[in-house]
C-alpha cells in the first residue's frame with residue numbers, strides 16, 4: 001500500500017524516532033509499504049517518519065528498482081564508520097521542489113538489522129553514503145534543510161511557509 005509522504009512541518013519529521021522492539025507482521029507490512037511508496041515517488045530512500053511512523057527504519061535503493069540487489073532495508077541502524085566529505089545537490093521527498101548542496105561523508109558504513117532480523121553491515125560510497133546519511137538524519141528528526149546555514153536555510157523555510165499559507169504544501 002502506498003502511504004502518504006509527510007512534508008516539512010509535520011511534527012514526526014522533526015522528532016527523533018524510537019528503536020524497533022520486535023519485527024512484527026505490522027513492521028513487515030510497514031517496510032513493504034515504504035518500499036512501494038519509495039518506488040512510486042520515485043526516490044532513492046525513505047525513512048519511517050516520512051510516512052508518519054516514529055520508528056528507526058529506512059529503506060534505500062540507489063538504482064530506484066533497476067537492480068534488485070540494491071534494495072536495502074535497515075532496522076535500528078547505526079553508523080560504524082564515516083569518513084571523507086562530498087558536496088552535492090540534494091533533495092528530499094518531504095521537501096518537494098527544493099534542492100541544495102549539502103556536505104556529506106564520502107564513505108559511510110551502516111550496521112543494523114535486515115527485515116529477517118539478521119545483522120547486516122553495508123559500506124556505501126558516493127551516492128549511497130549520501131543516502132545513508134540523509135536517511136539516518138531522518139531517524140534523528142533532521143531534514144537536509146536543517147543542515148543548511150543562515151540565509152540559504154531561511155530562504156527555503158520562508159518559501160515553505162508561504163506555500164503552506166497558500167494551501168499548496
Ligand code: NI
Nearest residue numbers: 091092093094
Ligand atoms: Ni529525505
